Amino acid sequence: MVIQMAEFIVSDDVKKLIESRGLKVDDIKKLITAAEASKDKITNGSKNIAKKVMGDVTVYADYSVAGDKITVNSAYGHKMKILDIVMDTADSEWTYVKTGAKVRKGHTNLSFVGATRSAPSLVVPAAGESWLEEYLAAKTIAVAEMLFSQKRA
Numbered sequence: 001m002v003i004q005m006a007e008f009i010v011s012d013d014v015k016k017l018i019e020s021r022g023l024k025v026d027d028i029k030k031l032i033t034a035a036e037a038s039k040d041k042i043t044n045g046s047k048n049i050a051k052k053v054m055g056d057v058t059v060y061a062d063y064s065v066a067g068d069k070i071t072v073n074s075a076y077g078h079k080m081k082i083l084d085i086v087m088d089t090a091d092s093e094w095t096y097v098k099t100g101a102k103v104r105k106g107h108t109n110l111s112f113v114g115a116t117r118s119a120p121s122l123v124v125p126a127a128g129e130s131w132l133e134e135y136l137a138a139k140t141i142a143v144a145e146m147l148f149s150q151k152r153a
Helices: 012-020 025-038 134-152
Strands: 007-009 042-044 047-054 057-066 069-078 081-096 101-112 115-124 129-131
Touching: 012 025, 012 069, 025 047, 025 057, 025 069, 057 134, 069 134, 081 115, 081 129, 101 129, 101 134, 115 134
Parallel strands: 007 069
Antiparallel strands: 042 047, 042 081, 047 057, 057 069, 081 101, 101 115, 115 129
């Protein structure tokens, strides 16, 4: 389904969260519109996660679709560059919509300011795609980026 004239629902709390993370609501809407058109997203029931590299940040949108209404649940990002999948361990509840493949739990190498580390992720090895979940990107990865930046300075 290509969503061209979708109604976006973004609560005031979600707007504040998105802006507090240095992201723009309009960018999140564009990300979601592109993901819906290309099917480049993962889904778990009614929940969807799409991602796109914007500048030096990988931005994720967590959203739900009901008819022509899209509810933005959250958005987050990280500056670590996604490299390669280093391991996949078990199926997750997620599906990669673009190929229909089962998304697996795994680990992906991430690089930031010259340091490379492996992090838990959702992966589709055949497509070479990885997604970081919000709990990790917004907390652990954010702290790691801050520490790596301070060490570099």
